[in-house]
Amino acid sequence: MLIAIVIPAIPFLLWDALVTGTHWNFNPKYVSGIKIINLPIEEILFFITIPFACLFTWEMIIRRMDEKTINVTWLRMLLYLTLPAGIYFFSIGKQYTGLTLTFLFIANLLDQLLKTNLLYDKRFYFYLLLIVIFTLIFNGYLTWRPVVTYGVEYQLDFRIITIPIEDFFYGISLLFMNTSLYKLLLKKDGDINVNK
Numbered sequence: 581m582l583i584a585i586v587i588p589a590i591p592f593l594l595w596d597a598l599v600t601g602t603h604w605n606f607n608p609k610y611v612s613g614i615k616i617i618n619l620p621i622e623e624i625l626f627f628i629t630i631p632f633a634c635l636f637t638w639e640m641i642i643r644r645m646d647e648k649t650i651n652v653t654w655l656r657m658l659l660y661l662t663l664p665a666g667i668y669f670f671s672i673g674k675q676y677t678g679l680t681l682t683f684l685f686i687a688n689l690l691d692q693l694l695k696t697n698l699l700y701d702k703r704f705y706f707y708l709l710l711i712v713i714f715t716l717i718f719n720g721y722l723t724w725r726p727v728v729t730y731g732v733e734y735q736l737d738f739r740i741i742t743i744p745i746e747d748f749f750y751g752i753s754l755l756f757m758n759t760s761l762y763k764l765l766l767k768k769d770g771d772i773n774v775n776k
Contacts, residue, residue, distance in 0.1 A: 581632065584758050585628060585631045585635070587761055588754055588757035588758050588761065589627040589628070591683075593617070593624065595679060595683075597617045599676070600618055600623075603675065603676045603734045604729065605728070606620050606622075606623065606727065607727050607729060611623075630754075631754065634714075634755050634759070638707055641703050641706060641707055642703060648702040649700050652700060655699060659684065660689075662684045663681070663682060665681050669681060669736075670682070673734070674734060675734045676731075676744070683749070684749050686753070687756035687757045688756070690760050696763040696764050696767075698760055698763065708752065711755055715743065716741070719743050719751070723744075724741075726742075
């Protein structure tokens with residue numbers, strides 16, 4: 581689980597550190613003031629605690645629901661269009677939008693290359709629904725308070741309640757990558773245990 585959390589956290593943390601102060605800011609009223617690589621410690625812990633909680637949720641889902649494959653090849657192909665869309669939005673100054681779409685493309689590609697095929701697993705959609713609900717609750721609180729504020733010139737400025745639409749793509753792509761790696765590592769661990 582730790583490997584599945586840390587590997588995707590690295591590019592996300594680099595992205596986060598590079599754009600803090602432009603794409604978004606952290607309200608000093610609500611953070612401790614302890615910073616590492618220009619990020620509040622609370623933000624760094626986000627990349628550990630949220631994926632851990634979500635992977636725990638995924639583990640509970642796969643233990644209680646039977647795997648059922650669904651044919652959504654069209655969705656895989658549609659997600660590949662997020663790369664040219666991301667490049668377009670980035671080029672017109674909507675960099676947060678562009679980066680989230682690009683990272684969604686990467687998550688989709690990773691799922692295919694690793695042959696984890698979460699996209700074809702019906703349970704994954706229940707998991708995504710829970711992620712969206714949790715995002716509405718927790719990210720909704722953080723953006724309503726506001727713990728996090730945004731540079732609207734870098735995004736579409738389309739919000740669901742108080743949450744920029746890009747935050748949903750950001751979270752989904754992070755957790756998609758975490759879960760793909762986790763599934764791959766579970767399979768490899770199972771293969772090792774079977775071979776013993």
